[in-house]
Amino acid sequence: xxxxxxxxxxxxxxxxxxxxxxTSVFVGGVMAFVIKQSFVAxxxxxLANSVQGISRSLASSGQIASGQYGVEPxxxxxxxxxxxxxxxxxxxxxDAVQLTQRQLQNVESSAGSDRLRTGAPAAFxxxxxxxxxxxxxxxxxxxxxxxxxxxxxxxxxxxxxEIAGVLAPVAxxxxxxxxxxxxxxxxxxxxxxxxLRRVAAVASNVASLPLERGDVELPERVPEEDxxxxxxxxxxxxxxxxxxxxxxxxxxxxxxxxxxxxxxxADASHELRxxxxxxxxxxxxxxxxxxxxxxxxxxxxxxxxxxxxxMTSLVExxxxxxxxxxxxxxxxTDVDLSRLLVDVVSDANAAGRDHEWELDIxxxxxxxxxxxxxxxxxxxxxxxxxxxxxxxxxxxxVELAEPRDGHVLARVRDDGPxxxxxxxxxxxxxxxxxxxxxxxxxxxxxxxxxxxxxxxEAHHGTVSVASEPGTTIFTVQLPxxxxxxxxxxxxx
Numbered sequence: 001x002x003x004x005x006x007x008x009x010x011x012x013x014x015x016x017x018x019x020x021x022x023t024s025v026f027v028g029g030v031m032a033f034v035i036k037q038s039f040v041a042x043x044x045x046x047l048a049n050s051v052q053g054i055s056r057s058l059a060s061s062g063q064i065a066s067g068q069y070g071v072e073p074x075x076x077x078x079x080x081x082x083x084x085x086x087x088x089x090x091x092x093x094x095d096a097v098q099l100t101q102r103q104l105q106n107v108e109s110s111a112g113s114d115r116l117r118t119g120a121p122a123a124f125x126x127x128x129x130x131x132x133x134x135x136x137x138x139x140x141x142x143x144x145x146x147x148x149x150x151x152x153x154x155x156x157x158x159x160x161x162e163i164a165g166v167l168a169p170v171a172x173x174x175x176x177x178x179x180x181x182x183x184x185x186x187x188x189x190x191x192x193x194x195x196l197r198r199v200a201a202v203a204s205n206v207a208s209l210p211l212e213r214g215d216v217e218l219p220e221r222v223p224e225e226d227x228x229x230x231x232x233x234x235x236x237x238x239x240x241x242x243x244x245x246x247x248x249x250x251x252x253x254x255x256x257x258x259x260x261x262x263x264x265x266a267d268a269s270h271e272l273r274x275x276x277x278x279x280x281x282x283x284x285x286x287x288x289x290x291x292x293x294x295x296x297x298x299x300x301x302x303x304x305x306x307x308x309x310x311m312t313s314l315v316e317x318x319x320x321x322x323x324x325x326x327x328x329x330x331x332x333t334d335v336d337l338s339r340l341l342v343d344v345v346s347d348a349n350a351a352g353r354d355h356e357w358e359l360d361i362x363x364x365x366x367x368x369x370x371x372x373x374x375x376x377x378x379x380x381x382x383x384x385x386x387x388x389x390x391x392x393x394x395x396x397x398v399e400l401a402e403p404r405d406g407h408v409l410a411r412v413r414d415d416g417p418x419x420x421x422x423x424x425x426x427x428x429x430x431x432x433x434x435x436x437x438x439x440x441x442x443x444x445x446x447x448x449x450x451x452x453x454x455x456x457e458a459h460h461g462t463v464s465v466a467s468e469p470g471t472t473i474f475t476v477q478l479p480x481x482x483x484x485x486x487x488x489x490x491x492x
Contacts, residue, residue: 009193013185020181028174032167039166043159044124047137050075051152055139074155076134078107079141081148088151103129111136111151126156135159195226195233199240206244211251218248272315280308318447337366337400337410337478340376345398348383354392361400366408368478374455375478378463381448382412382474390416403480407461412474419467427465428453452476 003011054077078088078099088099088107099107110127125136134153141147205220222241228234283304287293293301338361349357368375379398386396399411419427431446452474456463461478 008196009189012189012193013182016185016189017178017182020185021178024174024177024181028170031170035166035170036163039159039163043135043154043156044137047124047135047152047154050154051137051139051150054152055141055150072154074132076107076129076136076151076153078104078111078151078153079148080108080151081141106130107134107136107151107153110134111138111153129153132157193233195231195237198223198226199233199237202244203240206247211247216251216255218244218251220244268318272311276308276312276315280305280312283308314447332369333372334367335370335372335375337368337375337408338362339365340372341379341398341400341410344376344379344383347380348387348396351384352387355387355390356393356395358395358397360397362402366400366403366480368408368459368480370459370478371455375459378452378455378476379410379412381452382476385448385474386412386414386416386472390414406480407477408480410476410478414472415470416472418469418472419465424465424467428463 003014006014073091075091076088076099077091078086080086086104086108088104090097090099090103106127106129110129111125127134127136133156135156136151136153139150139152141150199222202220202222206218209216209218221244222237226234227238227241229238283301287298287301287305341359341361345357345359348355383396383398386394390396394414394416396412396414399413401409401411428449430450453463456476456478459478461476463474463476466473466475
């Protein structure tokens, strides 16, 4: 995961731990270097004292004898005389072992052959003799090194053990400091960011509210203690509260406007019912009892009746949508969807003989809670949509699936030309028509699918569409057990 995708808390903790780790490692490294140098200096001082003492003794006696130097086991003493063969011993616990010529060559190489030949002042060098590492120093024997050069070497294992014994606690302290820094950073940063999490929770709660329509209340606000203008988080919290206040005001204005439009549509629809019924009645009376009417007059009266019928259908649809928008309670009953779809397909077959109709339902009844008349209108509108907007010979299949996971799926599928892609996003909007001229010839108001969507939502369900050339599928999902608070228009 990229660092930029981490949470703010994780990044702050990581940066704090990294800073403490770098600082601790640097300080620990400096301490380790100083401690090591101190131990090495002390070790070299002891080595220098030993070589000086042995050099003086060798100058007086002329030989290296076991046990006379008081050096610890493992120490190598090699003498490179000016005019004789080199010799050396390695001291054990109780005796000394003579060095071989190969070992003497290793000692000479490690201690520095140039110093051995020139009798240079004492210096220190590290090298291997056999499997062990030694620290060497040299000292001249005799005035000006006239008698030769003495080399004394001590194994560094003890030095390394002592250094490791001191550095181990230093490393432990560094690690402990890093761990404690991480824990303290997590605690302190987590506590410091707690107000920001509360602000984020308020924003998330508001974002989950259905704000697209209806009477919306925004009770969520950032607590007063998280709106301190002197802190960055407080400034964010205060800005969010101001934003929520503005959104609440805008929603109230929108709700008031929608309520006015809804009331106007409902009132107008109520008022239009009676004159429309009168127009249809007078037209029918004139056609029946008007005596010998010319063909043109009869045609005009027929057009009056059909347009009045279309206007009545539009008024009823608008009134239904207004009531659905008002979210009134449903008078729910147990509805057998299987039986309902049988009736819908039967009616569709009678109205659309030029289409092929198929019904696929389970053997057992599928029961949901809802308004039977409105649910029937949903599927009537869907099959009517398939019939009206597809050519003759189109195959339309109505399917009902077995209930699953508390929901039931019903589909209306046809093999027609499909729905234009640009029309799909607004398909369930009001007064949306795929072909306005054809819609007028069939009496379509452009409200059928919007009624489908509104009724299904009132039943706490969903409706969706998938379409491509040769296949269009409308899918309605309804809960098997409908909540008691479902909404539906009350009778006029």
